[in-house]
Amino acid sequence: MKHEIYYFSGTGNSLYAAEKIAFNLNAELIPVASIADSEKIIITADSAGFVFPLYYQGLPVVMMEFFDKIEFTNESYVFAVVTRGLAPTGGVLNKMNSILKNRNMKLDYGAYVTMPSNFFLPVDKGVEKNYDKFNLKIDRKISAICSDLRKGNKRIEFEPVFFYMISGIKYIFQIWIQPGPCLMPMINVRAAEHVPASVSEKISA
Ligand SMILES: Cc1cc2nc3c(=O)[nH]c(=O)nc-3n(C[C@H](O)[C@H](O)[C@H](O)COP(=O)(O)O)c2cc1C
Numbered sequence: 001m002k003h004e005i006y007y008f009s010g011t012g013n014s015l016y017a018a019e020k021i022a023f024n025l026n027a028e029l030i031p032v033a034s035i036a037d038s039e040k041i042i043i044t045a046d047s048a049g050f051v052f053p054l055y056y057q058g059l060p061v062v063m064m065e066f067f068d069k070i071e072f073t074n075e076s077y078v079f080a081v082v083t084r085g086l087a088p089t090g091g092v093l094n095k096m097n098s099i100l101k102n103r104n105m106k107l108d109y110g111a112y113v114t115m116p117s118n119f120f121l122p123v124d125k126g127v128e129k130n131y132d133k134f135n136l137k138i139d140r141k142i143s144a145i146c147s148d149l150r151k152g153n154k155r156i157e158f159e160p161v162f163f164y165m166i167s168g169i170k171y172i173f174q175i176w177i178q179p180g181p182c183l184m185p186m187i188n189v190r191a192a193e194h195v196p197a198s199v200s201e202k203i204s205a
Pocket residue numbers: 008009010011012013014015052053054055056057058083084085086087089090115116117118119168171183
């Protein structure tokens with residue numbers, strides 16, 4: 001059986017998940033960035049997975065462009081693993097299903113992995129103290145996903161529209177109230193003024 005995993009990762013979380021899943025399934029790992037210029041992407045694998053981060057409750061542009069170009073040659077088992085910074089934000093698995101339906105395919109399996117948010121660097125919220133616990137939870141979730149994928153399970157993680165809309169608002173609210181260096185250029189200046197000493201030391205180190 002031929003397994004392929006297409007991934008995009010801005011800061012490494014999705015790469016971490018993709019590598020673990022690829023190792024587990026003995027799958028070929030393909031960076032979406034390496035084929036971004038292709039006009040068409042033909043998927044011939046028996047199982048094709050997509051691993052990428054959640055951006056603004058949706059797909060990163062690079063993934064949207066990628067999905068516009070894909071074509072399947074057979075009835076592949078299709079799965080998506082989406083990393084995110086805050087549970088239970090989401091809404092992207094249903095979107096992906098609609099995209100795939102336009103290609104007469106469907107999403108067989110979809111799951112989220114909540115990982116450190118790269119929207120903001122963690123700022124003095126006790127996050128560092130809980131890293132071990134957090135990492136253990138991440139690894140457990142990835143192991144559960146691998147076990148599902150090996151069995152060919154068909155299941156899409158529940159993402160109630162109302163819930164993810166509310167949590168999306170919470171996420172955006174968090175952006176404005178949480179002081180810290182922001183990775184988004186548009187609010188970098190504002191956030192930088194409030195960088196706590198501990199964080200600015202880490203940045204300049
Ligand atoms: C532009 C941008 C938008 C994001 N939007 C969301 C979001 O809506 N919900 C969420 O939970 N996390 C959001 N995040 C956090 C990432 O999804 C999360 O940290 C992810 O694991 C990063 O994966 P990566 O390291 O592979 O890029 C966002 C991050 C960025 C950079």
